[in-house]
């Protein structure tokens with residue numbers, strides 16, 4: 408882990424937990440399986456099952472209030488949702504259980520059905536629309552491997568019990584959770600989830616520790632991404648849990664502000680200099696790999712960024 412990243416993470420207990428997770432040898436060979444045994448406490452009432460750096464596994468959040476519990480993102484398919492359910496049983500006791508998603512992509516939404524019959528699923532109107540039209544990405548994931556196919560093929564997109572437009576306030580007893588729709592950025596229906604009393608933000612793909620942004624090249628632009636980051640800064644989150652990657656603290660907000668400026672600034676320059684899309688993609692990849700050498704990146708992210716600015 409580069410010094411740079413260590414600098415971004417939480418002090419004390421969280422840092423210890425984080426650095427061990429970061430160093431853990433993870434591999435994609437087992438497929439996108441949620442590992443409930445990795446569950447750890449982040450603050451007094453918030454737990455995560457970390458993604459363990461496995462592709463198509465999200466960081467799964469568990470928020471335990473005095474009267475109800477909330478699961479944020481659910482894993483790829485019913486089997487993974489059921490693993491999450493097993494992991495939260497003890498924390499839940501006889502409390503009411505809610506679940507919500509940071510965005511509709513299959514590894515976030517398709518585990519909802521595994522969380523039992525009495526879970527209340529909350530989603531934004533935009534997420535609901537995207538799930539209804541979500542077969543393309545589901546089939547795409549399913550074709551990528553036999554393991555994906557196995558996990559996805561019997562898992563329908565879940566139907567929300569509670570729909571919200573822009574904001575929703577969820578009462579967990581002693582905790583208030585604020586759900587805010589901020590897309591289109593990574594998807595049209597990105598939402599962030601803030602736990603007021605503990606200053607914890609589930610930031611979806613809008614801010615992630617150690618992962619380069621992936622923009623929805625058809626619907627989003629980088630300007631609103633900056634606006635969303637400003638909005639997040641005003642919330643003053645102390646712990647930031649992206650839907651993939653490392654946990655961060657408030658410094659991660661500034662890092663992402665710079666990162667988004669860096670990407671959009673560079674691309675505007677390339678465009679003005681007459682670079683082709685493939686030249687721009689190559690150049691941006693090399694700039695980011697120098698500035699963020701340990702951050703996860705791939706060609707798809709880079710060409711989506713290029714397409715967005717060149718559009």
Ligand SMILES: [Zn+2]
Nearest residue numbers: 510512593612
């Ligand atoms: Zn996603």
